[in-house]
Amino acid sequence: MRIEFISTGDEVLSGQIVDTNAAWISQHFFHQGRQFTRRHTVADDLDSLIDIITETSHRADVVIMNGGLGPTSDDLSAEAAAKAMGVPLSLSQKWYDHLVTKYAKSNRTLSVSDEKQAWLPQGSEVVDNPVGTACGFSFQFNRARFYFTPGVPSEFKHMVTEQILPDIQQRFTPVTIPTLIKIKTFGISESVLNEQLCALNLPDTITLGFRVDFPTVEVKLLSTHVADLQKARLQVLAELGEFILFEGDGSFAQYLQHLMLEKGHTLSLAESCTGGLIASELIAVAGSSGYLDSSHVTYSNESKCRLVSVNKATIDKYGAVSIAVAAEMAQGAMRNAGVDFGIAVSGIAGPGGGSDDKPVGTVAFALASHTHTVSQLLFIPRRDRQGIRTVALYVALDMLRRELLGLDLAAEFGSLERRAYCDTVNS
Amino acid sequence: MRIEFISTGDEVLSGQIVDTNAAWISQHFFHQGRQFTRRHTVADDLDSLIDIITETSHRADVVIMNGGLGPTSDDLSAEAAAKAMGVPLSLSQKWYDHLVTKYAKSNRTLSVSDEKQAWLPQGSEVVDNPVGTACGFSFQFNRARFYFTPGVPSEFKHMVTEQILPDIQQRFTPVTIPTLIKIKTFGISESVLNEQLCALNLPDTITLGFRVDFPTVEVKLLSTHVADLQKARLQVLAELGEFILFEGDGSFAQYLQHLMLEKGHTLSLAESCTGGLIASELIAVAGSSGYLDSSHVTYSNESKCRLVSVNKATIDKYGAVSIAVAAEMAQGAMRNAGVDFGIAVSGIAGPGGGSDDKPVGTVAFALASHTHTVSQLLFIPRRDRQGIRTVALYVALDMLRRELLGLDLAAEFGSLERRAYCDTVNS
Numbered sequence: 001m002r003i004e005f006i007s008t009g010d011e012v013l014s015g016q017i018v019d020t021n022a023a024w025i026s027q028h029f030f031h032q033g034r035q036f037t038r039r040h041t042v043a044d045d046l047d048s049l050i051d052i053i054t055e056t057s058h059r060a061d062v063v064i065m066n067g068g069l070g071p072t073s074d075d076l077s078a079e080a081a082a083k084a085m086g087v088p089l090s091l092s093q094k095w096y097d098h099l100v101t102k103y104a105k106s107n108r109t110l111s112v113s114d115e116k117q118a119w120l121p122q123g124s125e126v127v128d129n130p131v132g133t134a135c136g137f138s139f140q141f142n143r144a145r146f147y148f149t150p151g152v153p154s155e156f157k158h159m160v161t162e163q164i165l166p167d168i169q170q171r172f173t174p175v176t177i178p179t180l181i182k183i184k185t186f187g188i189s190e191s192v193l194n195e196q197l198c199a200l201n202l203p204d205t206i207t208l209g210f211r212v213d214f215p216t217v218e219v220k221l222l223s224t225h226v227a228d229l230q231k232a233r234l235q236v237l238a239e240l241g242e243f244i245l246f247e248g249d250g251s252f253a254q255y256l257q258h259l260m261l262e263k264g265h266t267l268s269l270a271e272s273c274t275g276g277l278i279a280s281e282l283i284a285v286a287g288s289s290g291y292l293d294s295s296h297v298t299y300s301n302e303s304k305c306r307l308v309s310v311n312k313a314t315i316d317k318y319g320a321v322s323i324a325v326a327a328e329m330a331q332g333a334m335r336n337a338g339v340d341f342g343i344a345v346s347g348i349a350g351p352g353g354g355s356d357d358k359p360v361g362t363v364a365f366a367l368a369s370h371t372h373t374v375s376q377l378l379f380i381p382r383r384d385r386q387g388i389r390t391v392a393l394y395v396a397l398d399m400l401r402r403e404l405l406g407l408d409l410a411a412e413f414g415s416l417e418r419r420a421y422c423d424t425v426n427s
Numbered sequence: 428m429r430i431e432f433i434s435t436g437d438e439v440l441s442g443q444i445v446d447t448n449a450a451w452i453s454q455h456f457f458h459q460g461r462q463f464t465r466r467h468t469v470a471d472d473l474d475s476l477i478d479i480i481t482e483t484s485h486r487a488d489v490v491i492m493n494g495g496l497g498p499t500s501d502d503l504s505a506e507a508a509a510k511a512m513g514v515p516l517s518l519s520q521k522w523y524d525h526l527v528t529k530y531a532k533s534n535r536t537l538s539v540s541d542e543k544q545a546w547l548p549q550g551s552e553v554v555d556n557p558v559g560t561a562c563g564f565s566f567q568f569n570r571a572r573f574y575f576t577p578g579v580p581s582e583f584k585h586m587v588t589e590q591i592l593p594d595i596q597q598r599f600t601p602v603t604i605p606t607l608i609k610i611k612t613f614g615i616s617e618s619v620l621n622e623q624l625c626a627l628n629l630p631d632t633i634t635l636g637f638r639v640d641f642p643t644v645e646v647k648l649l650s651t652h653v654a655d656l657q658k659a660r661l662q663v664l665a666e667l668g669e670f671i672l673f674e675g676d677g678s679f680a681q682y683l684q685h686l687m688l689e690k691g692h693t694l695s696l697a698e699s700c701t702g703g704l705i706a707s708e709l710i711a712v713a714g715s716s717g718y719l720d721s722s723h724v725t726y727s728n729e730s731k732c733r734l735v736s737v738n739k740a741t742i743d744k745y746g747a748v749s750i751a752v753a754a755e756m757a758q759g760a761m762r763n764a765g766v767d768f769g770i771a772v773s774g775i776a777g778p779g780g781g782s783d784d785k786p787v788g789t790v791a792f793a794l795a796s797h798t799h800t801v802s803q804l805l806f807i808p809r810r811d812r813q814g815i816r817t818v819a820l821y822v823a824l825d826m827l828r829r830e831l832l833g834l835d836l837a838a839e840f841g842s843l844e845r846r847a848y849c850d851t852v853n854s
Contacts, residue, residue, distance in 0.1 A: 013463055015453030016638055018445075022468075026442030036440055037475065039468040041449075048464065209443055269724070275710030276703025279724045283702030286778055286812055294730035297696070297706040297722035299715070303764065307721065307734065337730065351713055385713055 001172060003029070004060040005039040006052055008067040008077060009151065013041050021066050021156050028157075032165060033175040033224065044068050049080030057084070057142035062168060064160075067151035069134035071113040077148055078137070082121040085141050089119040095126050095135045102133065127163050131155045138167070145171060176224040178207075181233050183219040184245045184252065186394050187413040190217050193240075200235050203228040215391045216245065216252070242407050245398070252397060253285045259404045260291035267400070268337035269295035270308045270329035272320065272346040273363060277393050293337045298329065308332030308344075321346050323364050323375035323420050330368035330375070331426070341403070342368040345396050349385045362419070363392045367399045367409065370426060374399070374409045377420035391416070428599060430456070431487040432466040433479055435494040435504060436578065440468050448493050448583050455584075459592060460602040460651065471495050476507030484511070484569035489595060491587075494578035496561035498540040504575055505564070509548040512568050516546040522553050522562045529560065554590050558582045565594070572598060603651040605634075608660050610646040611672045611679065613821050614840040617644050620667075627662050630655040642818045643672065643679070669834050672825070679824060680712045686831045687718035694827070695764035696722035697735045697756035699747065699773040700790065704820050720764045725756065735759030735771070748773050750791050750802035750847050757795035757802070758853070768830070769795040772823050776812045789846070790819045794826045794836065797853060801826070801836045804847035818843070 005025060011017045022039055029035060037060070042048045044067070056063045068077030082089050096118040103110055120126070120137045127136030127147065132155040138147050147164050149156050169175070185193065190210050197208060197219065205228045209220035219236060223229040237244065246255040260267065269278055269292075279295035282288050296307040301320055304310040309332035310325055318324040326344045334342030347363025354360035361382055366375035380391045395416070402409045410421055432452060438444045449466055456462060464487070469475045471494070483490045495504030509516045523545040530537055547553070547564045554563030554574065559582040565574050574591050576583050596602070612620065617637050624635055624646065632655045636647035646663060650656040664671065673682040687694065696705055696719075706722035709715050723734040728747055731737040736759035737752055745751040753771045761769030774790025781787035788809055793802035807818045822843070829836045837848055 013453060013466065014457040014636075015450045015455070016457070016636055018450050023442045023445050026440060028442070030441040030443070036468075037470060038479075039440065041463075041466040043464060052465075211443055268730075271703070271706075273710075274707070275715075276698070276706030276722055276724065277710075279698075279703030279726075280701070280707050283700075283704075283724075283726065284813060284816070286776075288702075289726055293727045294734065295703055295722075295724035295726075296734070297703065297710075297724065299706075299710065299722075300720045303695075303721035306763070307723070336733070349713075386711060389711070 001034075001062070002037045002060040003034060003062045003064070004056050005036050006056065006063065006065045007039070007041045008044045008049065008065065010043050012067075013043050021151070021153055024153070024157065025064065025066075025160055028160065029165075031178070031180050031222070033178045034168070044074055044076055046076050046080055046083070049076055050084045053081055053084040053141070053146070057144045057146070060144045061172065063144045063146045064164065065146060065148045066156060067149075069117065069136070069148060069150045071111075071116055071133070075116075078120055081139070081141075081146065081148065085121060085139070087122040090122045092118050092120050092124075092126055092135070095120075098135075099133060127159055129155055129159060131158060136163070178222045178224045179226060179229055181221040181229060181247070182249065183221075183233075183236060183240070183247050184216055185219060185240055185243050186216045186245050186398055187243045187411060187416075188217070188240070189415060192414060193217055193219065196239055197236060200239060202232045202235060205229075206232045214387070215394050242402070242411065245401065251285065252394070253282050253288075256397060256400060256404075257282070257285050257288055257291065259401070261287070263404065265341060265404075266291050266293055266339035267341045267343065268293045268333040268339045270304075270333040270342065270344040271295055271297050272299060272304070272329075272344075273349040274345045274347075274389050274392050274396070275299060277389055278343070278345065278396055281393060281397075293339050294333075296329075296333055304329060307336075309336060319358070321348055321358055321362055321364050321377075323366065323377050323422050326364035326366035327368070327373050327375040327422070327424070330366035331373055334368045340369065341400065342366075343396050343400060344368075345392050347380075347388070347392055349388045349392075350383065351385065361388050363388070363395070365392070365396055365399060367403055368426065369403065372426055373424045374403075375420075375422045376410065376418055378413075379417040379419055381415065381417070428461075428489070429464045429487040430461060430489045430491070431483050432463050433483065433490065433492045434466070434468045435471045435476065435492065437470055439494075440470050448578070448580055451580070451584065452491065452587055455587065456592075458605070458607050458649070460605045461595070471501055471503055473503050473507055473510070476503055477511045480508055480511040480568070480573070484571045484573070487571045488599065490571045490573045491591065492573060492575045493583060494576075496544065496563070496575060496577045498538075498543055498560070502543075505547055508551075508566070508568075508573070508575065512548060512566075514549040517549045519545050519547050519551075519553055519562070522547075525562075526560060554586055556582055556586060558585060563590070605649045605651045606653060606656055608648040608656060608674070609676065610648075610660075610663060610667070610674050611643055612646060612667055612670050613643045613672050613825055614670045614838055614843075615644070615667070616842060619841060620644055620646065623666055624663060627666060629659045629662060632656075633659045641814070642821050669829070669838065672828065678712065679821070680709050680715075683824060683827060683831075684709070684712050684715055684718065686828070688714070690831065692768060692831075693718050693720055693766035694768045694770065695720045695760040695766045697731075697760040697769065697771040698722055698724050699726060699731070699756075699771075700776040701772045701816050701819050701823070702726060704816055705770070705772065705823055708820060708824070720766050721760075723756075723760055731756060734763075736763060746785070748775055748785055748789055748791050748804075750793065750804050750849050753791035753793035754795070754800050754802040754849070754851070757793035758800055761795045767796060768827065769793075770823050770827060771795075772819050774807075774815070774819055776815045776819075777810065778812065788815055790815070790822070792819070792823055792826060794830055795853065796830065799853055800851045801830075802847075802849045803837065803845055805840075806844040806846055808842065808844070
């Protein structure tokens with residue numbers, strides 16, 4: 001079965017807007033067991049639109065067209081479809097009445113350009129848009145079933161999931177919707193993951209996929225065969241072990257919040273090179289105030305002493321980027337805030353500030369609890385400041401995960417070199 | 428002139444990878460005065476590739492193909508091109524020698540699959556790849572000049588800017604490369620900006636564009652007519668006035684850092700609902716330690732008292748989200764850190780925590796200096812936590828910009844309602 005997707009609009013074509021609808025629908029169809037054979041992006045002039053509609057009508061079974069349904073003069077999709085088929089536009093009384101009612105509720109009357117949205121190619125069926133004012137529509141033209149959809153992402157997504165996919169399932173040979181299992185990993189590169197998992201010889205019914213969301217990689221297992229899928233899942237879990245951050249949807253911060261609240265623990269941070277990144281990531285999740293007390297963004301040496309009680313002598317002796325200072329920062333954050341855990345990060349994110357001894361990418365981490373303080377100095381082999389900070393964010397949060405799950409905090413990350421490590425008992 | 432772009436690859440087509448190359452080249456061409464007429468995404472099977480190469484060869488003047496040039500069996504672009512034209516693949520001695528030399532430098536020899544990258548459709552010209560191992564190539568087929576490019580973004584971008592665009596300029600009627608002026612704004616929506624700027628009746632030689640990078644909007648003026656462009660720029664600057672964050676490339680944080688360092692001022696933050704977001708944005712710029720001392724992420728009420736010396740009585744009387752508490756936070760941050768400016772944010776980012784009196788989206792801001800403290804309570808009419816936090820980030824930094832430039836700190840943002848305002852002299 002051939003399915004094609006057409007994005008319209010000069011702003012998409014000239015790269016002013018990134019076409020998130022195309023990426024979204026491709027992934028959504030993939031997870032529903034269907035795949036596009038082609039995608040196109042065309043300008044919103046009448047000739048280009050007529051050309052692509054005619055072309056795809058001979059080649060595809062299903063064509064989904066996105067954009068150009070609004071009230072303005074740039075919105076030419078309905079007119080192009082009518083011209084391509086050689087039929088007139090005709091008023092959909094159903095959608096016209098719907099618009100009149102909708103506008104009346106906010107004491108408005110329909111302008112001529114608003115009314116334009118109810119004029120569809122003769123013979124089309126309305127595809128409902130419960131959110132916006134532009135209806136979708138659907139028709140058969142040559143080989144292809146066409147679905148015209150609005151460009152506004154929320155309206156588009158709603159129409160695709162609620163109406164178009166079910167309609168395709170009904171009109172064409174239905175496919176069994178596969179089950180998707182997502183496993184989020186950290187510390188193994190995509191290519192190494194690929195090698196490791198291919199070597200497992202997973203059942204043939206399993207489609208294996210990867211989605212990189214730097215610095216994490218999501219492993220995806222997709223199958224319509226439930227027993228095989230569960231078997232494959234267990235194989236993957238056993239193979240990747242402690243490098244799995246969590247399973248399922250959501251963010252790592254959501255997962256950690258769940259663990260922290262469940263255990264009733266509280267946390268304070270001391271951040272230097274990450275500079276608020278860790279706090280911001282945690283606070284992005286509603287309810288984070290249930291366990292996160294505070295963060296101390298101690299960018300200057302003075303602020304490390306003032307806010308988290310680092311000894312100036314320790315900085316003088318070991319330097320701000322050292323396991324000794326990180327340990328004092330974590331302990332200070334924990335004690336001063338009166339919480340269960342303190343986490344600290346101090347590093348050289350570059351591009352300046354590196355030395356032979358401590359090059360750019362050298363980052364010290366520490367986690368303090370009432371029983372012990374673990375500190376480590378890692379080398380993150382990246383040149384970009386943002387990359388180093390983002391890896392540091394994940395290493396720090398991964399230390400908390402490992403602590404909460406009782407795992408070894410000294411993980412052996414393939415690409416990160418450990419240059420120092422210390423585990424001290426706190427009394 | 429018709430220019431088309433083809434992306435290949437199942438991972439792009441199934442939405443596993445977002446096609447950043449397509450967005451990048453579209454925008455780059457646009458800024459160079461050229462525009463694509465169509466873009467396509469196709470699967471990397473031989474038939475699909477042959478079809479699209481043949482189709483576009485009759486229709487376009489230039490076709491740029493991206494991906495499928497590597498050493499693996501999935502990399503079928505060269506084979507497809509040869510089959511479409513009915514010519515054999517032939518060894519490019521030039522690229523083969525280049526690969527042998529390149530591999531010899533790291534003591535490696537060429538495998539059969541590595542060698543594959545030197546086999547090009549007969550009659551092709553090599554397009555150099557100074558970075559990677561897959562060369563690009565170029566040939567004429569029917570109406571179109573084809574350029575085949577590697578999928579790795581850095582290699583692709585280098586090839587496009589250094590070789591393909593100059594080659595197009597030479598082979599076809601050259602276009603004058605337009606000049607681009609970028610003006611970053613905050614506080615006016617894209618639709619209002621569009622209305623305001625269209626009403627200016629800018630010269631016809633100017634192309635006006637917008638790029639939304641929430642919550643900022645970049646206004647773009649593009650023209651080959653330098654005098655008109657400067658005239659248009661002045662019109663736009665006069666119209667948008669204090670809603671302009673800065674002109675040119677770079678981030679707002681970079682611009683602020685430049686201002687702060689120039690004036691020799693120092694800063695400390697106290698963040699509640701933004702929770703490290705402001706610090707993280709500022710620290711993302713190298714050299715921020717030159718003016719940013721620290722940030723206090725005071726998420727709990729206790730931490731507000733402990734870290735930035737807020738009076739518990741003030742919280743009890745006015746609530747944590749109030750201009751009184753924000754003012755004390757900003758003053759406390761400034762005084763405790765011993766710096767020139769303190770900035771504070773405390774708000775309700777939701778989805779919980781709102782009330783009739785202070786609904787979700789209510790955010791208190793304050794800026795303290797040695798001479799005065801300005802505080803304001805705004806209502807940000809959004810439902811998503813991230814959206815509220817991001818708008819708050821920009822309001823806070825915009826207050827600093829306004830302070831540094833001697834502008835009124837009480838900006839009239841169209842979409843944000845001001846519910847309280849206070850300017851107190853500090854002694």
